[in-house]
Amino acid sequence: MRIADVKLDHAEAVMVGLPRKLAPRTRKLVAQCMRRVLSLAVYPGRHLATNPIPREWMPKIPKSANKAKSFLYPAEDAKLMQCSTVLLERRIAYGVLTREGMRASELQRLQWRDVDLEPGRVKLDENKTDDPRAWALSPDVVRALKWWKEKKGGGDADLVIGLDLGDGARWLRGKKEDPKKHPGDLRLAGITRLELFEDSPSRQPLRLHDLRATFVTVSLANGKTEQWVTDRTGHKSSQMVSLYARQARTWAELNLGQLRPLDELLPEMKKGITGAEGASGHGSGEGGGAADWATNGPQSGPRSKRSTGGAFEIVNDSSGGEGIRTPGSVAATAVFKTAAFDHSATPPNN
Numbered sequence: 001m002r003i004a005d006v007k008l009d010h011a012e013a014v015m016v017g018l019p020r021k022l023a024p025r026t027r028k029l030v031a032q033c034m035r036r037v038l039s040l041a042v043y044p045g046r047h048l049a050t051n052p053i054p055r056e057w058m059p060k061i062p063k064s065a066n067k068a069k070s071f072l073y074p075a076e077d078a079k080l081m082q083c084s085t086v087l088l089e090r091r092i093a094y095g096v097l098t099r100e101g102m103r104a105s106e107l108q109r110l111q112w113r114d115v116d117l118e119p120g121r122v123k124l125d126e127n128k129t130d131d132p133r134a135w136a137l138s139p140d141v142v143r144a145l146k147w148w149k150e151k152k153g154g155g156d157a158d159l160v161i162g163l164d165l166g167d168g169a170r171w172l173r174g175k176k177e178d179p180k181k182h183p184g185d186l187r188l189a190g191i192t193r194l195e196l197f198e199d200s201p202s203r204q205p206l207r208l209h210d211l212r213a214t215f216v217t218v219s220l221a222n223g224k225t226e227q228w229v230t231d232r233t234g235h236k237s238s239q240m241v242s243l244y245a246r247q248a249r250t251w252a253e254l255n256l257g258q259l260r261p262l263d264e265l266l267p268e269m270k271k272g273i274t275g276a277e278g279a280s281g282h283g284s285g286e287g288g289g290a291a292d293w294a295t296n297g298p299q300s301g302p303r304s305k306r307s308t309g310g311a312f313e314i315v316n317d318s319s320g321g322e323g324i325r326t327p328g329s330v331a332a333t334a335v336f337k338t339a340a341f342d343h344s345a346t347p348p349n350n
Contacts, residue, residue: 003037003048004041006038006052007052008052008054011031011035011057014034015030015031024059028060031059035053035058038051039051068203068204069204069210070196070203070204071217072098072206074257076186076189077260078259079189079190080185084268086185086188087185088268089162089163091185092144093161094172095141095262096144096161096262097208097211097212098212098214098215098218099138099262100137100138100141101216101219101232101233102124102232103233104166104168104209104212105128105165107160108163108164108166109126111156111157111160112156115145117142117145117146120136120141121137122134122135122137128234131236133231138262140261141263144262144263148160169205171184172206172207173186174187213244215232215233216241216244216248217244217248218248220241221248221249221252221256222258226238226241
């Protein structure tokens with residue numbers, strides 16, 4: 001059939017032929033797609049004088065079709081990020097979506113040239129709303145992406161995430177028909193809250209898009225402004241953001257706080273730091289890095305032997321000075337030989 005011959009009756013026939021089980025929102029998307037194609041045929045195509053599908057014909061979504069949606073708690077997000085059984089690239093995608101709020105489709109198209117890791121800025125010149133936007137990334141996301149780029153060796157034209165994020169819901173929840181054989185990333189991480197998997201007339205199971213909703217909820221609950229949120233999400237109206245206001249109030253009342261830093265949760269990052277750079281004091285163990293210095297202050301007092309939780313330990317030599325011992329040897333650098341530490345020094349560099 002030529003597009004010039006398409007009539008409203010044809011559109012109605014398509015809608016009647018759709019499977020009855022389709023949700024109202026899905027049915028509306030089909031109608032929107034047809035109308036959009038015909039609009040392009042009017043202009044710039046100039047194949048039609050007018051669009052045969054009037055706006056008034058478009059199906060309405062009943063209020064009863066608005067299902068309750070779920071979001072991840074901080075403890076659940078931490079479990080998911082820390083689960084090394086789940087593919088690392090997926091976890092990085094999940095972590096970026098929950099901490100930056102971009103659409104999954106935008107993350108899927110994101111190239112390294114779109115991310116300036118020096119100041120920590122991302123730009124989305126092409127997106128769903130055709131409204132270019134840019135913002136400052138969260139510092140923990142910047143650190144994680146720097147590490148990820150070094151690990152992958154990505155060039156400017158390479159994708160940040162080389163996965164088809166259209167499969168995100170299946171990754172998260174697994175297969176409903178066979179959860180034992182295909183448990184999904186949530187169950188692999190020990191996340192079994194029934195609400196996240198419930199698919200009923202009143203509730204929708206967790207989708208990849210809901211990680212973006214988690215970002216909006218967490219941000220509003222922790223005092224971020226609507227403008228700050230929309231700079232990142234690209235929402236065009238206050239009405240869209242207000243949909244998350246009730247969840248945000250609940251989040252605040254429960255005192256759930258913020259999500260933990262992404263770079264501190266990924267075990268692969270910790271392993272790389274404590275293994276390759278253990279002598280710099282990074283990691284989550286006692287006495288490591290600037291974070292420990294800032295939390296506990298400079299440490300003093302006699303210690304004959306203290307584990308750092310990484311690939312070395314602090315020991316006392318025979319003269320009472322402190323040094324660092326690595327497995328099987330003493331660190332050979334001048335800084336870390338068995339010389340006394342100056343506990344009043346500035347915090348160690350990260």
